[in-house]
Amino acid sequence: MKPAPWERVYRDGRDLFTVNRNPGARVYGETLSTVDGVEYRGWDPFRSKLAAFLLKGAPADVLGDPRTVLYLGAAHGTTVSHLSDLWPRAMVFAVEKSPTSFARLLALARQRPGLVPILADAQLPERYQADVGSAEFLYQDIAQRNQAGIFVENARACLAPRGRGILMLKVRSVTQQRPTASVVREARSLLLSAGLRVEYETTLAPFSREHVALSVRWE
Numbered sequence: 001m002k003p004a005p006w007e008r009v010y011r012d013g014r015d016l017f018t019v020n021r022n023p024g025a026r027v028y029g030e031t032l033s034t035v036d037g038v039e040y041r042g043w044d045p046f047r048s049k050l051a052a053f054l055l056k057g058a059p060a061d062v063l064g065d066p067r068t069v070l071y072l073g074a075a076h077g078t079t080v081s082h083l084s085d086l087w088p089r090a091m092v093f094a095v096e097k098s099p100t101s102f103a104r105l106l107a108l109a110r111q112r113p114g115l116v117p118i119l120a121d122a123q124l125p126e127r128y129q130a131d132v133g134s135a136e137f138l139y140q141d142i143a144q145r146n147q148a149g150i151f152v153e154n155a156r157a158c159l160a161p162r163g164r165g166i167l168m169l170k171v172r173s174v175t176q177q178r179p180t181a182s183v184v185r186e187a188r189s190l191l192l193s194a195g196l197r198v199e200y201e202t203t204l205a206p207f208s209r210e211h212v213a214l215s216v217r218w219e
C-alpha cells in the first residue's frame with residue numbers, strides 16, 4: 001500500500017484505498033485490506049465518481065483539507081463514506097432528497113462522527129444554509145436538468161470565499177439533443193459568470209460514460 005498523489009488516499013497497483021474510520025465495517029461491499037495493523041477500504045471508481053475523477057488525472061490538491069463540506073446528492077453514502085475517511089476532522093453535510101436513500105445515509109451517520117445527513121432538495125439551499133454555514137468544499141452529484149444552476153446557487157449560499165468544489169455533470173440529464181461538448185461549454189460558462197473558475201475537467205470514461213467532472217474554485 002503506497003500513498004497516492006491525493007492526501008490520505010492510498011494505492012495498491014491501480015486500486016485506490018482510504019483508511020477505514022470504522023474498522024471491520026463495509027459500506028457498499030468494498031474490499032477491506034489490513035496492512036501493518038491499518039485497515040484500508042477499496043475505493044471503487046465504478047461506484048464512486050470521485051474515485052474515477054482521481055484516476056482520470058485530477059490534480060494532487062483537488063481535495064484539500066476542508067473543515068466544512070457540503071455534499072449534494074449523497075444517496076446511500078458510498079462516496080460520502082470515503083470523504084469521511086479522508087477528512088476525519090471535517091463536518092460533512094450530506095443532502096439527499098430521496099427518503100429511501102436517506103434512511104441508509106442516516107444509519108451510516110450513526111457510525112461516522114462528523115457526517116450530518118440532511119433530507120432536503122438541493123434546489124432549495126435556503127432550507128439548510130443556516131445549518132451548513134460557510135463550506136470550504138462543495139460536491140454535487142445529482143441528475144437534474146439544471147445541474148450547473150443548482151451548483152451555482154449552492155455555492156452562492158454556502159461556499160466560502162476561498163472555497164472549491166467539484167461538479168459531476170450528467171450530460172444526458174441536461175439534454176438528450178445536444179452534443180456533450182456543447183452541454184459542458186454551457187455549464188462552464190454559467191459557472192464562470194457566477195465567478196467560479198474551472199481548474200480541471202475530464203470525462204469519467206471508462207468508469208462512467210455519462211459524466212464530465214469539473215473542479216472549480218472562486219476566481
Ligand SMILES: C[S@@+](CC[C@H](N)C(=O)[O-])C[C@H]1O[C@@H](n2cnc3c(N)ncnc32)[C@H](O)[C@@H]1O
Nearest residue numbers: 073074075078079096097098121122123141142
Ligand atoms: C447518482 S446518485 C448519487 C451517488 C452518490 N453521490 C455517491 O457517489 O455515492 C444521485 C442522488 O442524487 C439525489 N438527488 C437528485 N436530485 C436531487 C435534489 N434536487 N436534491 C437532493 N438530492 C437529489 C438522488 O435521489 C440520488 O440519490
